Amino acid sequence: MKVYGVTGWKNAGKTGLMERLVAEITGRGLRVSTVKHAHHSTDVDQPGRDSHRHREAGAQEVMLASPHRWALMHELRGADEPPLEELLARLSPVDLVLVEGFKRDHHPKIEAHRAETAKPLLAGENPSVRAVAADTPQPGCALPVFDLDDTGAIADFILREVGL
Template structure:
């Protein structure tokens, strides 16, 4: 599977960019999956639900299945967070996996940047960043896209993963 990342500081537009890229790239007939990394504790399950009760009781894995989707939740129970490479092996094959976050992982990335964050670019210190998508002019030797140029960003990513 081809893997490409979207990284950037908090509130830089990463999630919106990934969402828009998924729509653009799937609209071109390709299959896309995503991986979202969160640094904070988050829960896709809800207290009081049966699946939550299973996890609370000590289940290592809980698979929740409905007529519309299924989700597999795995409790680490003190084990270290698995590396991205291990998590990617759990995905079904697709044309492209877009990864949000994982700033220091080895896969190629585009940096989402918003001037309003008041933060500088990650790109100068991160050789895995291949381009910058920003809502304002930025100094960079890398290819630069307007954050709203979704077709152009998609073209760039697809040219990177399908040379």
């Protein structure tokens, strides 16, 4: 599977870009999966639901299945967060996996950047960033710079980068 990331500071437009890229690339007939990293505690389950009660009782994994989707929840129970490679190995094969976050991992990435965040580009300090998608010009940036809203051009760049 080909892997490409979208990284950037909080509120830089990563999730919106991911959403548009998934729609654009799947619209071209490719199969796409995503991995989203959260720095905070998050829960896809709801207290009081049967699956939540299973987890609270101590189950290591709980699979929730319905006619429309299934989800596997794995409790770390004090173990270290698994590395991206281990998480990717759990995915079914697709043409491309888009990864949001994991800015310190070594897979190729495009950086989402909004001027309003008042943060510097990560691209200068992170060699895995291959391009920048920004809402303002980035003079002096040695990498390709795309308009943050030019999803088609960004998708073209990513697909060329991974050979699809």
